[in-house]
Amino acid sequence: MVNGPLMKLMYKRFAWIYWFLLAFLLVGWGAILFFSVDAMPMHFEKHPFFSMGLFLALIWGAGIFTREFRQGGLMEFVMARPVSRGEFFNTVLLSAVIPMLVLMFMPVIYVITLYPWFDFTLPLYRLLLMCLIAAAWVVVILLLGINIGLFAAAHSSRRYGRAVSTFILAMLVAVFINMNNIILQPGPANPGWIALYHPLPALAAALPAAGLLYCLGRRRVDRMDI
Amino acid sequence: MMTDSERAVLVQGLTKQFSGHKVLNGVNLEVPRGSVFALLGPNGAGKTTTLKIILNLLQPTGGKIEVLGMDGVARSQEIRRRVGYQSEIQLFYHRARVEDVFSLCRSLYPRWNQARVARCCDIFDLPARGLVSDLSKGKMTLLGLVLAVGPDPELLLLDEPFTGLDPLRRRQVLQLLVEEMAGEERTILVSSHQIQDMERIADRVAFMVEGRVVLCRPVDDLLGAEKKVRAAFSGPPPEGMEGWPGVRRVEREGSRLLITVSGQVEEVIGRLSGYDGAACEVIDQTLEDIFINYAGEGLING
Amino acid sequence: MWFRVEPGRGVPIYIQIMDQIRRSVAGGILAPGEQLPSVRDLALQLAINPNTISKAYQELEHEGVVYTLRGRGTFVSGQASALSERDRLKRLDESVEKLLVEAYHLRCTSGEVLGAVKKKIKEMDGSKEGADDDRQ
Numbered sequence: 001m002v003n004g005p006l007m008k009l010m011y012k013r014f015a016w017i018y019w020f021l022l023a024f025l026l027v028g029w030g031a032i033l034f035f036s037v038d039a040m041p042m043h044f045e046k047h048p049f050f051s052m053g054l055f056l057a058l059i060w061g062a063g064i065f066t067r068e069f070r071q072g073g074l075m076e077f078v079m080a081r082p083v084s085r086g087e088f089f090n091t092v093l094l095s096a097v098i099p100m101l102v103l104m105f106m107p108v109i110y111v112i113t114l115y116p117w118f119d120f121t122l123p124l125y126r127l128l129l130m131c132l133i134a135a136a137w138v139v140v141i142l143l144l145g146i147n148i149g150l151f152a153a154a155h156s157s158r159r160y161g162r163a164v165s166t167f168i169l170a171m172l173v174a175v176f177i178n179m180n181n182i183i184l185q186p187g188p189a190n191p192g193w194i195a196l197y198h199p200l201p202a203l204a205a206a207l208p209a210a211g212l213l214y215c216l217g218r219r220r221v222d223r224m225d226i
Numbered sequence: 227m228m229t230d231s232e233r234a235v236l237v238q239g240l241t242k243q244f245s246g247h248k249v250l251n252g253v254n255l256e257v258p259r260g261s262v263f264a265l266l267g268p269n270g271a272g273k274t275t276t277l278k279i280i281l282n283l284l285q286p287t288g289g290k291i292e293v294l295g296m297d298g299v300a301r302s303q304e305i306r307r308r309v310g311y312q313s314e315i316q317l318f319y320h321r322a323r324v325e326d327v328f329s330l331c332r333s334l335y336p337r338w339n340q341a342r343v344a345r346c347c348d349i350f351d352l353p354a355r356g357l358v359s360d361l362s363k364g365k366m367t368l369l370g371l372v373l374a375v376g377p378d379p380e381l382l383l384l385d386e387p388f389t390g391l392d393p394l395r396r397r398q399v400l401q402l403l404v405e406e407m408a409g410e411e412r413t414i415l416v417s418s419h420q421i422q423d424m425e426r427i428a429d430r431v432a433f434m435v436e437g438r439v440v441l442c443r444p445v446d447d448l449l450g451a452e453k454k455v456r457a458a459f460s461g462p463p464p465e466g467m468e469g470w471p472g473v474r475r476v477e478r479e480g481s482r483l484l485i486t487v488s489g490q491v492e493e494v495i496g497r498l499s500g501y502d503g504a505a506c507e508v509i510d511q512t513l514e515d516i517f518i519n520y521a522g523e524g525l526i527n528g
Numbered sequence: 529m530w531f532r533v534e535p536g537r538g539v540p541i542y543i544q545i546m547d548q549i550r551r552s553v554a555g556g557i558l559a560p561g562e563q564l565p566s567v568r569d570l571a572l573q574l575a576i577n578p579n580t581i582s583k584a585y586q587e588l589e590h591e592g593v594v595y596t597l598r599g600r601g602t603f604v605s606g607q608a609s610a611l612s613e614r615d616r617l618k619r620l621d622e623s624v625e626k627l628l629v630e631a632y633h634l635r636c637t638s639g640e641v642l643g644a645v646k647k648k649i650k651e652m653d654g655s656k657e658g659a660d661d662d663r664q
Contacts (some may be wrong), residue, residue, distance in 0.1 A: 076313065224285075
């Protein structure tokens with residue numbers, strides 16, 4: 001399902017991301033410890049990394065097959081070897097999902113490491129659930145980005161494909177920017193609060209979305225010309 | 227014609243369309259096992275496309291592909307376990323390292339002949355470490371070749387294996403391929419512009435022009451059958467020679483005629499000698515000459 | 529034994545090899561009973577397809593110029609060519625015609641042609657004796 005040697009290579013390729021996450025983690029710790037305010041813990045309810053994760057997932061996802069693999073030639077190199085298209089897709093997807101998951105579960109890391117010094121209003125299990133929902137939706141957005149990228153790559157011979165994908169990405173970025181504002185405000189209509197008060201539906205909705213986008217992406221990769 | 231087990235590759239009626247532009251127009255190829263098969267043709271004829279379809283890198287629009295007795299699309303992964311491929315342009319990922327490329331390739335195949343690879347790297351002076359992008363064009367071609375030969379493949383697909391190589395390296399590559407031939411039932415399918423080098427090692431040759439195979443014959447047959455005859459006549463030359471069986475073209479060279487003959491050379495000469503004062507000279511055609519003769523023309527029977 | 533193969537001549541390579549072997553035998557460079565290089569070695573040395581060399585050796589065996597012992601190699605045969613009388617003369621005829629057409633284009637007289645033939649026979653006989661001397 002996933003190709004071992006290829007996964008190792010992907011890990012090496014994306015090593016810089018893990019270093020970045022580590023740096024991020026350390027900076028975060030430093031910031032919390034030195035500039036701690038009692039209101040700090042509340043932020044984890046709104047999952048501050050979620051909006052950042054959305055941007056990353058979308059933009060990175062869109063570029064991952066086109067820039068990294070098709071233009072670079074890795075896809076042609078690997079697919080000339082005995083690797084199935086499914087294995088390739090799963091391996092690349094997984095290697096992108098793992099850093100995203102790490103980013104989404106960072107609040108948990110902070111809470112676990114810092115609980116002796118701070119008072120967290122949100123119980124750990126609720127925080128875990130929030131992170132899980134955030135992770136699920138980030139994966140959905142990653143898959144969305146991948147599909148948009150693949151769509152653009154398939155039509156790159158005509159300007160129309162690039163234009164459409166750029167337009168969609170721009171629209172989504174605008175939506176996410178607005179969502180960012182909404183997340184900070186309480187209210188029944190906004191997603192952050194839906195996740196807080198209705199966690200299970202929020203999680204359940206992510207699964208079919210991810211499943212659909214995965215199947216679409218997989219189908220495209222199975223049929224594409226490399 | 228051939229049974230499954232005698233064939234390494236079978237391509238029937240292969241077509242490939244890229245958004246509005248038809249690259250392959252019904253390609254038919256049969257590559258016998260254990261042979262060296264040369265695929266020649268001008269740029270854009272569809273040689274690289276055909277090779278890529280054999281590996282299922284590109285999806286065929288129509289037609290049938292069979293490699294090593296298996297369906298080229300359905301069992302492609304299994305096929306690729308036993309096939310080595312050298313692409314025309316060596317593309318690896320950005321900032322790839324030589325040792326990573328080797329270890330990745332090695333781990334992807336069930337069989338890998340490390341001793342062979344080491345010896346080849348030695349002969350070709352390939353560095354064991356460093357960035358791939360630091361290699362010269364010729365060294366990159368050789369790297370691609372070594373990676374193709376490494377898994378001891380039953381079928382070797384080479385796309386322009388002589389790119390950027392000087393005569394010494396070309397000779398070494400030819401010797402490597404000859405060594406490959408000594409292996410059990412290895413088949414080599416090469417696409418190249420270096421027609422003279424192809425003539426040295428190929429058993430069969432196929433010419434591709436504009437997405438079609440216009441000629442597919444054993445090399446020796448081709449060289450024996452395709453000739454030009456220079457004929458001088460003291461009397462008037464015969465009329466309507468274009469219609470004679472075996473004659474493909476008649477050109478005037480001053481007072482003499484230059485006749486392009488395809489098979490039946492003896493008969494044509496026999497007929498000519500029936501005319502007044504006919505003096506004939508048979509000119510051998512090199513593979514390059516034959517190729518140029520056919521490159522502009524349409525489909526013929528082979 | 530040094531062979532040379534020229535792919536760009538329009539003559540099939542196996543015929544080039546056959547010609548060179550025949551010429552060497554005729555010129556005494558290859559003596560009866562002498563072993564020819566193995567198919568594999570020659571293929572590697574010249575960088576040509578081993579099948580081509582096999583074909584050359586097989587055709588020569590068919591003509592009786594060489595014989596093959598399984599597992600041992602290919603050797604120059606002791607007797608004269610096994611071609612029938614009629615074939616021998618037919619092939620000689622073809623070679624003579626080629627020579628005369630060439631001479632015609634070069635505007636040589638028949639005297640010049642005969643002179644050149646005689647000279648060549650003398651040369652080759654001389655070298656044959658020389659080769660025999662070397663061997664003793």
